Amino acid sequence: MVDTLPGTSSALPALIRFENIYKSFGSQVVLNGVSIAFTEGQTTVVLGPSGTGKSVLLKHIVGLLQPDAGQVYYRDERIDHLSDRDMSPIRKKIGFLFQLSALFDSMTVGDNVAFPLRTHSRLSKADIDDRVAERLAMVGMENSERKMPGELSGGQRKRVALARAIALNPELVLYDEPTTGLDPIRSDVINELILKLHEELKVSAIVVTHDLASAFKVGERMVILMGGGIIADGSADDLRSHRDPRVQQFITGRADEADLRALHRI
Numbered sequence: 562m563v564d565t566l567p568g569t570s571s572a573l574p575a576l577i578r579f580e581n582i583y584k585s586f587g588s589q590v591v592l593n594g595v596s597i598a599f600t601e602g603q604t605t606v607v608l609g610p611s612g613t614g615k616s617v618l619l620k621h622i623v624g625l626l627q628p629d630a631g632q633v634y635y636r637d638e639r640i641d642h643l644s645d646r647d648m649s650p651i652r653k654k655i656g657f658l659f660q661l662s663a664l665f666d667s668m669t670v671g672d673n674v675a676f677p678l679r680t681h682s683r684l685s686k687a688d689i690d691d692r693v694a695e696r697l698a699m700v701g702m703e704n705s706e707r708k709m710p711g712e713l714s715g716g717q718r719k720r721v722a723l724a725r726a727i728a729l730n731p732e733l734v735l736y737d738e739p740t741t742g743l744d745p746i747r748s749d750v751i752n753e754l755i756l757k758l759h760e761e762l763k764v765s766a767i768v769v770t771h772d773l774a775s776a777f778k779v780g781e782r783m784v785i786l787m788g789g790g791i792i793a794d795g796s797a798d799d800l801r802s803h804r805d806p807r808v809q810q811f812i813t814g815r816a817d818e819a820d821l822r823a824l825h826r827i
């Protein structure tokens with residue numbers, strides 16, 4: 562591509578592509594014609610107010626939700642409306658850290674991390690044990706195989722959920738609010754882990770968050786989803802100098818004037 566500047570994302574292939582995605586629940590329009598390509602090898606942060614459709618967007622990537630209109634592609638393969646069976650090979654390539662890190666509470670930490678390996682790989686028991694130990698060590702939870710999730714703190718649970726999400730060597734990791742509910746130090750441990758996985762496993766990542774410190778630390782590209790569409794897309798500096806007042810308001814964390822007036826009336 563001769564007309565592409567070096568270092569710009571358009572020179573790199575898209576791993577996930579949304580084309581004109583519409584999604585409503587009843588009369589509520591959540592995604593109103595969203596088109597975006599997530600670049601291979603990059604960490605993209607998706608920001609936006611609560612209830613704006615960030616989790617809904619991620620769920621379209623793994624087939625947990627299907628669009629009302631539009632297409633979703635994984636590389637060149639169209640994946641919206643695939644059956645569960647046809648979606649399975651795609652799901653194996655994607656690690657999903659859910660918003661509420663849903664560990665199986667009745668299983669040990671080791672069994673939680675081994676679960677995707679037992680279900681989706683043909684590794685021997687010894688190889689599974691090795692992989693579980695290695696992934697737990699990567700997230701700083703070595704030798705915790707025999708613990709039960711109930712014995713862990715919130716940050717430790719997130720780390721175990723992350724070890725499980727990366728058990729199958731995914732090409733893409735989706736992080737839905739990885740730092741929510743954690744104190745700033747534990748949050749930063751998760752940020753460092755996201756950066757480390759990016760470097761060590763060379764994974765592509767999409768990080769949904771409203772934690773701005775986390776967003777600026779891990780994001781190579783930042784996208785703001787608001788009002789059913791993408792209102793900003795670029796580097797951290799692009800966002801800081803963005804002209805749209807909604808972008809400025811969002812990234813400086815200021816309350817909306819109308820919300821403040823409403824508060825003062827209470």
Ligand SMILES: Nc1ncnc2c1ncn2[C@@H]1O[C@H](COP(=O)(O)OP(=O)(O)OP(=O)(O)O)[C@@H](O)[C@H]1O
Pocket residue numbers: 586591609610611612613614615616617618660771
């Ligand atoms: N399965 C569903 N059925 C009905 N409505 C849904 C469903 N999933 C999401 N919604 C609605 O879609 C909107 C967007 O939800 P979503 O969970 O994507 O928000 P979000 O941006 O992730 O918010 P938060 O930052 O609070 O996690 C919300 O109003 C939500 O109630």
Ligand SMILES: [Mg+2]
Pocket residue numbers: 615616617660737
């Ligand atoms: Mg969400």
